[in-house]
Amino acid sequence: RKDKTNYTFKQVFEEMKELLFPTPEEIHIERTLHIKPEGKFARKNASNMITAYNKSVSLYDIIYRELHLSDFKSCVNSPDISKSTKLEMVKLYKHMDKYAYSEDIISKKYTENLQAPSVSHDSRSPFTYDEIEYLWNIKQSDFRLQFVRDFLLLTIYTGCRAEELLFTY
Numbered sequence: 001r002k003d004k005t006n007y008t009f010k011q012v013f014e015e016m017k018e019l020l021f022p023t024p025e026e027i028h029i030e031r032t033l034h035i036k037p038e039g040k041f042a043r044k045n046a047s048n049m050i051t052a053y054n055k056s057v058s059l060y061d062i063i064y065r066e067l068h069l070s071d072f073k074s075c076v077n078s079p080d081i082s083k084s085t086k087l088e089m090v091k092l093y094k095h096m097d098k099y100a101y102s103e104d105i106i107s108k109k110y111t112e113n114l115q116a117p118s119v120s121h122d123s124r125s126p127f128t129y130d131e132i133e134y135l136w137n138i139k140q141s142d143f144r145l146q147f148v149r150d151f152l153l154l155t156i157y158t159g160c161r162a163e164e165l166l167f168t169y
Contacts, residue, residue: 004105009059009067009096016099021046052092055081064100069110076114083117090116127156 007015022030026037036042041049056075059067072093076086090111097109135156138149155162 004103005065007064007100007105009056009062009064012064012096012100012105013053015103016096017046017050020095020099021049048088049092049095052085052088055085055089056092064096065106067110069113072111072114076116087116090114132156 004011004015020040022037022040022043026040027043029035030037030043040046055078059071059075062071072090076089076093081089093111093114094109097106097111100106101109132153135149135153138145140146140149151162151165154160154165158165
């Protein structure tokens with residue numbers, strides 16, 4: 001067995017990536033057949049973790065077993081990082097801790113108590129009843145305007161995203 005006690009954050013990530021991230025062939029299968037590789041992260045999760053890793057530059061050269069909760073928090077609480085990326089960083093750190101613990105790199109998982117900031121979607125608001133009534137009352141002879149009106153009403157009442165309605169098989 002290889003001695004991994006002095007692995008850096010970067011080495012732990014690279015080893016975890018090699019073992020748990022999908023290969024290009026598995027990504028192709030997931031895209032075409034919608035089958036996630038067994039025992040590995042899904043393509044989107046892996047992509048998000050790589051983004052989170054790229055935002056964790058300050059941790060790269062630190063020996064992993066010497067990292068504590070405060071180190072992870074200082075990285076996550078950086079002001080120039082979006083809330084959604086911070087959430088992905090917390091997920092990455094928890095996965096890395098789980099992997100490092102299973103490989104006997106660490107003896108305690110410090111990220112168990114790491115909290116991600118909540119991501120709010122307050123900027124979006126549903127259509128009001130007046131706005132919906134306005135759409136119903138549009139009477140146009142132009143078929144393009146009718147299509148837009150019908151499309152908006154369809155998305156409002158079904159809850160489907162635009163791409164779900166436009167790109168059905």
